[in-house]
Amino acid sequence: MKIVNPIAIRGEDLASDYLAKKGYKILERNFRKRYGEIDIVALDRNTLVFIEVKTRSSNQFGSPLESITPWKLKSVIKTAQYYKLTHKNLPDSLRIDAVSIKLSQEGSVNELELVKNISGF
DSSP, X not given: OOOOOHHHHHHHHHHHHHHHHTTOEEEEEEEEETTEEEEEEEEETTEEEEEEEEEESSSTTOOTGGGOOXXXXXXXXXXXXXXXXXXXXXXXXXXXXXXXXXXXXXXXXXXXXXXXXXXXX
């Protein structure tokens, strides 16, 4: 059973709202398989996009984007490939984006950044 992190949930909610305002069509959230998870699956025009959301309330453990390790990226790619195989009627064009969110200690958004195509996937 996965432990629910309220900061992560808030970050995913903020990211989903932000992406929807940018024109992304959210298809699914928290797609999980035993070897990985994708925070948000969306369409950006004719591209199927897998989005990793990282939220931090301090830089104690580095910036949000620094926490996307090569191992994590490999896991997202593997899970994205499985998703595409099991969802046939979606675009062939694929991309992995990241949303970095920095929250204040009070929980308000200090910074929200979208980085497209973090893997060259």
